[in-house]
Amino acid sequence: MSTSNELHLDDDQLVWAVVDEAELPLPLREHLSTCPVCRANKAQTAKNLSRLGQMAERFAPLPAHSISLPVKEPRSTTRWSWGWQTYAGAAVAAALVLAVFWRTPVPPGPSGENGNMMATEIQEAEQFMTEIAMLVDNALPAVYLDISAEPSADFDEELMEPVGPSVEDQPLTDNYRKRGVSLC
Amino acid sequence: MSQTDQEKDHAPAPTGGPKLTSLVEEAQAGGRAAFEQLMGHFQKDIFRMAYYRTRSSMDAEDLTQEVFLQAYKKISSLKEVDRFRSWLFQIALNRIRDFNRKKRFRNLFSAFGDTRETAKTPAGASDQPEALDNLMAQDFWKQIELFLNKLSRMEREVFLLRFVDHLSIKEISQALAKSESTVKTHLYRSIGKFKAEHSIHQLLQEGVA
Numbered sequence: 097m098s099t100s101n102e103l104h105l106d107d108d109q110l111v112w113a114v115v116d117e118a119e120l121p122l123p124l125r126e127h128l129s130t131c132p133v134c135r136a137n138k139a140q141t142a143k144n145l146s147r148l149g150q151m152a153e154r155f156a157p158l159p160a161h162s163i164s165l166p167v168k169e170p171r172s173t174t175r176w177s178w179g180w181q182t183y184a185g186a187a188v189a190a191a192l193v194l195a196v197f198w199r200t201p202v203p204p205g206p207s208g209e210n211g212n213m214m215a216t217e218i219q220e221a222e223q224f225m226t227e228i229a230m231l232v233d234n235a236l237p238a239v240y241l242d243i244s245a246e247p248s249a250d251f252d253e254e255l256m257e258p259v260g261p262s263v264e265d266q267p268l269t270d271n272y273r274k275r276g277v278s279l280c
Numbered sequence: 281m282s283q284t285d286q287e288k289d290h291a292p293a294p295t296g297g298p299k300l301t302s303l304v305e306e307a308q309a310g311g312r313a314a315f316e317q318l319m320g321h322f323q324k325d326i327f328r329m330a331y332y333r334t335r336s337s338m339d340a341e342d343l344t345q346e347v348f349l350q351a352y353k354k355i356s357s358l359k360e361v362d363r364f365r366s367w368l369f370q371i372a373l374n375r376i377r378d379f380n381r382k383k384r385f386r387n388l389f390s391a392f393g394d395t396r397e398t399a400k401t402p403a404g405a406s407d408q409p410e411a412l413d414n415l416m417a418q419d420f421w422k423q424i425e426l427f428l429n430k431l432s433r434m435e436r437e438v439f440l441l442r443f444v445d446h447l448s449i450k451e452i453s454q455a456l457a458k459s460e461s462t463v464k465t466h467l468y469r470s471i472g473k474f475k476a477e478h479s480i481h482q483l484l485q486e487g488v489a
Contacts, residue, residue, distance in 0.1 A: 115467045145443045147484045155417035157337045159327040
């Protein structure tokens with residue numbers, strides 16, 4: 097035999113050979129395929145494992161009854177069963193929300209006879225406030241407005257400036273010359 | 281033993297084929313008969329799988345029923361029909377995990393929670409196991425339990441799925457939602473521990489003899 101003893105697979109390599117021979121490096125795989133000693137070692141472990149499976153099967157009972165599906169067709173996809181539960185939950189939640197809103201007391205709105213009365217009162221109050229505002233602007237009765245000096249309260253002082261300059265603008269000396277009045 | 285023989289010994293159970301694929305497709309389309317055929321095809325596998333993990337034939341029967349009912353309800357959600365077998369095992373693993381969780385909880389309050397059988401359940405007079413077989417079974421499961429207790433949870437699951445349930449590495453990775461390299465690493469560790477367990481090897485030799 098050409099292969100030397102040094103190249104024989106050790107225990108770990110033999111275990112890897114049992115797990116999956118492809119996990120071994122190529123030289124070891126080549127050795128394993130030609131070396132009867134290594135092949136026998138591997139075969140012994142594999143055989144023991146196989147026997148274990150056979151004995152387990154031998155010492156296990158067979159099922160006493162054949163299983164059967166329920167008579168009613170329980171064919172429901174995952175989506176359907178999920179959807180059914182979701183829809184049921186959503187329906188219950190919606191019913192609860194409706195029930196809560198149904199029982200909550202709502203303040204009465206401006207409708208019917210009460211509404212008309214309220215609108216009249218608001219209108220009267222607005223009219224009253226307008227009259228007060230007019231009196232604030234001009235307290236004279238309407239008949240005296242035409243003869244009053246200031247028929248309008250909107251008097252603009254700037255408009256009068258070019259007509260008659262204010263006293264502060266004229267120097268005191270001018271007054272003296274014109275009228276000959278001593279200052280002392 | 282030739283390499284072909286070794287591979288035959290070690291090969292996982294057939295995972296299906298075109299017929300199985302078409303049955304899954306029919307079942308997805310609502311075919312009850314097709315699903316019943318699938319149940320017939322996989323019932324033993326799932327029952328045994330549940331039995332290996334619960335060691336109670338009654339619990340295994342209940343779990344098998346639950347697994348197939350759940351599979352029937354959810355089969356329309358299976359995207360790749362060729363993954364049916366690993367998908368079924370995934371459902372079974374989840375159901376068994378739930379079962380064990382509930383059982384642990386029950387055991388906190390009950391002194392009679394453990395329903396494990398010490399030997400093969402006598403299903404009827406015709407298949408009543410012989411005494412020697414019973415003793416061997418008892419010893420076998422005891423040794424297996426001792427060995428499995430030395431493995432981590434993932435090592436145990438991967439080991440059982442590969443060598444007792446006969447799933448391929450790809451199927452295990454699909455059923456456990458782990459990468460193939462992770463599965464291989466756990467397998468490597470569990471096989472290493474298995475090799476060191478001399479009492480099991482002796483038991484296996486006796487079992488064959």
